[in-house]
Amino acid sequence: MKQRKVPLRKCVACQEMMPKKQLIRVVKTPEDEVLIDLTGKKSGRGAYLCGKEACFRLAQKNRSLDRALKSQVKPEIYEQLAQDFIKAEDEFLAARDSAEDE
Numbered sequence: 001m002k003q004r005k006v007p008l009r010k011c012v013a014c015q016e017m018m019p020k021k022q023l024i025r026v027v028k029t030p031e032d033e034v035l036i037d038l039t040g041k042k043s044g045r046g047a048y049l050c051g052k053e054a055c056f057r058l059a060q061k062n063r064s065l066d067r068a069l070k071s072q073v074k075p076e077i078y079e080q081l082a083q084d085f086i087k088a089e090d091e092f093l094a095a096r097d098s099a100e101d102e
């Protein structure tokens with residue numbers, strides 16, 4: 001039996017290796033903006049987080065995103081990301097569930 005290779009990425013908060021599809025990508029653009037990238041196609045340095053608010057909060061607490069993105073992420077950016085993250089979480093989970101049969 002052949003096993004299908006799934007690209008794995010590490011969540012910067014809990015350090016768990018997960019299939020890329022199950023992670024939310026946070027990207028620092030060349031313009032130095034830090035945003036959530038649901039398409040996974042934005043250019044820039046990326047960091048991955050499980051699609052869970054808890055993991056985002058952990059990253060916020062430990063400043064894991066700062067390290068992963070190699071730049072200082074301002075508290076207000078974290079707050080903005082938190083808002084977006086909660087919104088994205090629903091979309092993300094819905095998309096993931098509907099993509100499961102592919």
Ligand SMILES: [Zn+2]
Pocket residue numbers: 011012013014015016049050055
């Ligand atoms: Zn995680």
